[in-house]
Amino acid sequence: MASRPTPAAPPRGVPQKPGLMLPMRVWDVPVRLFHWALVALLLTSWISIEFANNLRIHMLAGEAILALLLFRLVWGFVGSETSRFSHFLGNPFHAVTHLMHMTKKEPDTQVGHNAAGGWMVLVMLLVLLSQVSLGLIIADEESFIEAPLNHLVGADWGAWAKKQHRLLFTGIQIMIALHLLAIASYAVLKRHDLVRPMVTGKKRLPAATPQPRMVSLYVALAILAVAALAVWVLVTRV
Numbered sequence: 340m341a342s343r344p345t346p347a348a349p350p351r352g353v354p355q356k357p358g359l360m361l362p363m364r365v366w367d368v369p370v371r372l373f374h375w376a377l378v379a380l381l382l383t384s385w386i387s388i389e390f391a392n393n394l395r396i397h398m399l400a401g402e403a404i405l406a407l408l409l410f411r412l413v414w415g416f417v418g419s420e421t422s423r424f425s426h427f428l429g430n431p432f433h434a435v436t437h438l439m440h441m442t443k444k445e446p447d448t449q450v451g452h453n454a455a456g457g458w459m460v461l462v463m464l465l466v467l468l469s470q471v472s473l474g475l476i477i478a479d480e481e482s483f484i485e486a487p488l489n490h491l492v493g494a495d496w497g498a499w500a501k502k503q504h505r506l507l508f509t510g511i512q513i514m515i516a517l518h519l520l521a522i523a524s525y526a527v528l529k530r531h532d533l534v535r536p537m538v539t540g541k542k543r544l545p546a547a548t549p550q551p552r553m554v555s556l557y558v559a560l561a562i563l564a565v566a567a568l569a570v571w572v573l574v575t576r577v
């Protein structure tokens with residue numbers, strides 16, 4: 340006897356039973372890989388210079404970070420909906436009102452970065468880009484250190500860049516601490532788990548939420564390949 344057909348899962352974006360929550364993909368693979376690769380490379384860059392005193396690994400990790408950042412900046416214009424700057428950089432006043440509701444317990448209905456987090460993401464990307472740019476022009480005549488692009492600016496700017504590179508690293512440590520504090524605050528104050536979606540890509544959201552548009556992984560791979568090539572040309576051919 341034929342079994343009764345099971346009803347198909349209700350389509351997203353159409354009116355559903357109020358309160359019904361369904362898992363939805365909010366982060367694409369490229370953004371998640373970008374994030375965790377960035378964390379791993381920053382750790383490598385820090386450990387290699389501070390504990391292993393290995394400048395070669397330090398610079399390689401830094402150059403890989405530059406390729407990742409270039410990829411992420413382009414992905415911010417052509418990537419999946421939640422990765423786009425136009426999606427998460429809105430009116431800065433909304434960021435302030437968002438922060439004012441920080442202690443209010445409410446269900447997590449956010450698709451992508453929230454109004455405050457979006458601006459923080461932009462700041463993090465620009466600060467890291469500045470750190471890498473400074474690193475590329477460092478020179479230290481006493482210890483015969485010359486980063487790949489120092490010949491474009493000379494020894495004086497190289498010495499200046501070395502100081503700023505060290506100073507900005509303290510800024511980066513503070514920035515990372517704030518980033519982790521913000522994530523912990525969402526967990527404690529609002530009971531929002533932001534980490535799991537950054538790992539799995541999925542979040543449980545009200546069924547009526549429209550699915551964000553995702554762009555193919557092949558497009559991301561092509562952009563990453565061009566970014567890596569551009570960095571290679573920059574550090575070996577310029």
Ligand code: HEM
Binds near residue numbers: 518533535
């Ligand atoms: C080296 C340290 C870290 C740096 C530089 C960093 C940087 C970033 C950046 C740039 C983004 C934006 C992602 C994008 O849109 O492309 C982001 C988002 C995020 N990061 Fe990190 N991250 C770090 C460590 C961590 C760690 C250890 C965790 C987990 C405990 C974490 C959890 C998250 C989460 C959950 C988001 C998404 C936040 C949201 O929902 O808006 N991050 N991070």
Ligand code: HEM
Binds near residue numbers: 385402477
């Ligand atoms: C976001 C990525 C980077 C981070 C977090 C970072 C961090 C650091 C830190 C903490 C130091 C030690 C500063 C000190 O105590 O004097 C350092 C030194 C240095 N970094 Fe970076 N750096 C990054 C990227 C780069 C890049 C891309 C290059 C060049 C390709 C570079 C080249 C150097 C050089 C030449 C030194 C000086 C070493 C010395 O004087 O002994 N860094 N960096």
